[in-house]
Amino acid sequence: MRAWLIMVLAAFAPVSATAGMVAARNLPAGTLIAAEDLLADEMATEGVAEAAAAIGRQTRIAIYAGRPVAAGALRDPVLVARNQDVRLIFSTGGLQIETAGRALAEGSAGEWVRAMNLSSRNTVTARIAPDGALIVPSHQEGADP
Secondary structure, eight states, X not given: OHHHHHHHHHHTSOOOOOOEEEESSOBOTTOBXXXXXXXXXXXXXXXXXXXXXXTTOEESSOBOTTSBOXXXXXXXXXOBOTTOEEEEEEEETTEEEEEXXXXXXXXXXXXXXXXXXXXXXXXXXXXXXXXXXXXXXXXXXXXXX
């Protein structure tokens, strides 16, 4: 009797009207997602619901063909690579100092990374600007790395 009741409830359960997105092919970590990399799947209830939420983003981990594309598996594209030469910019008041540096970690625009000032060999924490420069906050700004 109990099994019959479960089958009846399952048969009349509401069906989700939203389809999730699945990978159309194997997507290695670091792949930039394009429209042809995604398929809408009515059975996929996990992951991003719309292709627009994934297109132009980069995979953090490998996503296998037919598997749901989870939002946590995606990130904004890497703008600064580890060991990449970068511009370090420090400004306070009317003073702006710009020098050469080297990123010690990879990151996307808006993320905090550590970098080495190539002149002094000091390590600083800076926020990545949209143009790829690293903005070193002054002590008055209250850096939040």
